[in-house]
């Protein structure tokens with residue numbers, strides 16, 4: 001039987017092999033990595049040099065696998081997870097990887113790393129993740145080490161909805177180069193649907209960072225080289241969403257409140273994710289059917305049922321980024337929209353506007369695929385789990401604040417929060433996925449005291465903490481700072497805190513209701529008022545937790561604590577700042593902010 005040798009074959013037809021051997025060899029080589037091919041060539045050279053001699057070399061004498069330093073800057077775990085996946089793939093590919101959190105990175109290590117990968121997320125408004133902030137500042141500062149001789153690659157994670165898209169990854173990429181390191185492959189900036197892009201960048205990074213194929217060096221990698229399956233490394237089964245039934249759905253604000261904060265209990269029918277207090281669930285929402293109808297109508301596609309379904313459940317039809325505008329211009333050629341892009345005004349114009357504003361401002365007919373393709377996949381939203389499995393068994397509870405506001409004369413609704421607030425009732429099913437957070441855990445020793453600062457929905461994980469500590473009979477004291485607008489209408493879980501005080505699982509609560517008096521009072525003010533006890537608890541070994549709004553509240557609480565140390569311990573502002581920074585380094589000041 002004759003065998004067809006593909007034209008793209010790596011092995012030339014002139015090779016001294018039969019045609020079917022060429023096909024077989026080609027099949028193996030096509031899926032091989034640079035390290036694997038280099039190993040093979042070194043190995044075959046060794047075989048020809050004399051098998052007996054090769055066999056006589058003791059295993060321990062083999063040169064070590066190529067080191068690879070993988071550093072991640074992560075807040076909510078995505079970069080951390082990708083760094084772990086890259087570490088596994090690198091090991092299989094013949095590297096000796098070391099995966100390090102930016103928070104634990106000693107900058108002095110960098111010049112010694114021949115191969116460096118950085119995976120970095122951007123937070124706040126273009127800021128590094130909180131844990132990474134100190135090392136990031138040092139790397140950007142004058143004292144950063146020179147990095148000649150280091151080959152590097154940067155993978156940046158972000159969200160196109162933000163003006164400073166992937167700002168931290170971009171800055172790190174430039175900084176490493178400025179310090180003398182050599183960029184081995186181009187940076188890639190990834191949006192919230194980063195899985196596929198990250199898998200393919202990982203594959204390219206391992207090829208680009210692989211050592212040059214000298215038979216000597218690569219023969220040593222022999223014992224480590226295993227085929228790498230990038231599809232599998234990307235497809236973690238714990239990332240598969242699961243369905244749960246809504247068994248409780250209650251607005252915890254009074255009917256006279258101007259807020260809606262929904263307590264949702266999910267029942268997993270025997271298959272609850274193995275969550276710990278401090279973890280979140282990612283919720284897969286669907287879009288408001290009325291908004292879907294408006295978008296379809298504006299694009300002249302109201303009759304397309306398949307598209308209606310896709311836009312409802314799968315596509316992000318709210319976020320308007322410059323990329324969306326550029327795709328719209330490419331699809332429609334609309335001259336005014338093109339002018340917006342060409343004049344560099346797209347970002348400014350998109351502020352506070354959504355896709356529907358674009359379609360309304362620049363009317364154009366779109367084909368179904370065009371409308372679909374200018375949108376991005378609908379990302380899930382994270383919600384802190386507000387329960388402990390030890391108390392609620394197979395359930396998980398969430399606390400979700402409905403996001404509603406108005407911009408450019410249009411009423412807007414947060415996709416996921418109003419999906420839950422408006423379109424979900426008891427008996428409905430929700431699709432969720434566990435998002436673990438090993439950086440926001442209760443102290444290992446239940447005898448340790450804890451202080452929890454959680455205004456608004458920031459209180460959610462602390463309900464889980466209190467339930468957990470009740471269930472294990474923790475000896476440590478627990479102190480909660482809660483805040484919201486008004487005592488009568490917005491005191492979330494008020495009766496539960498009362499019960500917890502009665503049974504001792506909560507030792508103390510201080511509350512700040514900002515609108516109950518003429519002057520605004522917030523949790524950071526209560527913290528400062530109670531500074532003597534706060535400092536006393538912390539000096540006694542307590543852990544300090546902050547959850548909720550990451551823009552103002554988290555920063556103000558930290559500043560308040562610095563002031564508290566300065567006042568109580570009679571420290572200079574610098575010394576007080578150092579005291580709080582030490583708590584952070586000791587992982588006794590933990591934040592989960594959004």
Ligand SMILES: Cc1cc2nc3c(=O)[nH]c(=O)nc-3n(C[C@H](O)[C@H](O)[C@H](O)COP(=O)(O)OP(=O)(O)OC[C@H]3O[C@@H](n4cnc5c(N)ncnc54)[C@H](O)[C@@H]3O)c2cc1C
Nearest residue numbers: 381382383384399400401403405414415416417457460594
């Ligand atoms: C780790 C983590 C835990 C979280 N835990 C909780 C939790 O326990 N409870 C909770 O409620 N949320 C929590 N969140 C926030 C949550 O994930 C969502 O971001 C939030 O519910 C809004 O999502 P949405 O889909 O309703 O709104 P989206 O459709 O995503 O809209 C939100 C966007 O609308 C814009 N916007 C909002 N308000 C205004 C305004 N007044 N003016 C102009 N623009 C505005 C902003 O661009 C904002 O980013 C958490 C987030 C993270 C990362």
Ligand SMILES: Cc1cc2nc3c(=O)[nH]c(=O)nc-3n(C[C@H](O)[C@H](O)[C@H](O)COP(=O)(O)O)c2cc1C
Nearest residue numbers: 074075076077078079121123126158159162165166
């Ligand atoms: C409160 C908040 C602020 C964010 N700010 C930015 C930003 O300024 N720029 C950006 O590109 N992405 C921003 N993001 C998106 C994150 O970078 C993105 O979710 C990333 O995947 C998180 O990675 P991590 O889990 O490793 O922290 C923000 C996300 C949140 C929740």
